[in-house]
Amino acid sequence: MGEFTATIVHEVRNPLTTIEMGLKYAHKVLNANADRERLALSLSESDRLKHLLQEILSYAKPQPLQLSRLNISEFLKLLLIQIQELPEAIDRQIEFESHLPAGEVMVDINKLKQVFINLLRNACEAIAPHESVSCSISMEIDSDYVAIQIHNGGDPIPPELLPKLTTPFCSSKPSGTGLGLAISKRIITDHDGKLTIESSSVGTTVSVYLPICAHPLPNSG
Template structure:
């Protein structure tokens, strides 16, 4: 322990200046787990973030919200340009925040002063994250809108035709399907000992959902969905129960680690659609593997939920990955190429981000949204 010190603004700035090299060295050391192609971009960002914090301490009269907004816009613009995941940015800022606070805690500081410093550091990092996320969401929304406008007339015609075909198909198919589902329910009530009725019922429910989903994917949403507060862990459980027959068919191992207390605000049914689309895609790509695995995990930091859905299926080709969320882009022989496009629109509508990172060993879709305040 060094001698006790009082951390006023000047001494805090002096402390950071004298420990800048130590902070940056440890910060960069803890980034070594990232892919080599990412490290250069993030090392440049962390120096900007630390320099900006020191500048804020030095120039007390400056409107730093505008400067931090500008910093967030530059960081997010670089992410969009390089097709980098925003979730990694949140991870490295959390690392930097903890390193800086740990450096202060190594010293015996007057009680009350350290609380003020920690509050200032947390406030600074929260604003950097907020402005970066807001800018990133705006840029991706504009990018999607621009790409949608550039869809050529043939694709627009395909989309219109697809909507007409599915609308007709659903109305013709749903009536007998509803009758079958009704008779299965009657059999379950009258003769509950008949084997496999539960499986038949779940398969029919899934078929009904797929028909509805196909119709929803082929037309642009016209109704405003009602927002509600709901625990994301419970929704994931519901989706897993619904997909149980598909999970059995793929013989997939599913792991799920999400805090049951984490709640988000939005359309529960739209989020259900996003989860179903991504997990169904994962089941499709791992079905032929000897040990098919899907891992779902969630973590909360600074008021944001990061939900990762990973599978050990084959790598998405490099030439496809940057366009994976565009309409009519698919790696499946019989896919429409609309599922992920709609997922992206739903998440952007909820002011979040949806990204994908794929390697030879793991493909991860990452959803980043605000939690309930």
């Protein structure tokens, strides 16, 4: 199924690239505002289709993990600086708190970054400007797992939709592909971790649990 999906995605991408090149050229040479607006909309939809194709490919044909040790607190602290520059995070505050400054996990860094960019984008989209998202890290009580919790105070997710959010093509957003959370859950599961979502009148919390490394790296300093 993964090979079949990869073939279909490849065959769709080729004509899509040609169409996009034509649209970009037309956008350059046409001067009428109405024409340029229509072309801009077409290019936007082209980008959305490319993003969907990539997500379908990522879900249907996941790549092997490239594991390395990572200080999860430092990783998230740096990532949140990047997240703050995204359009979804403009005028939103992201609060960070770590109760595990030296906690290390064995992860595929690029895939983990993909997960948390997706989760934090979702959290920012769910709130109004000048509201805040919280991200906290702690050690799970009586376990060898680190817990990363992302909370927003947006409208609650309908209870009937909540169990389906991590299944493919299910989304609470009108323009969502319904694959972001499904891919995120698969990545975390591949790391022997767990992803859960809880929602109520006080907002939504997404929790990611990852096994912590038993022995810390020696201090290089």
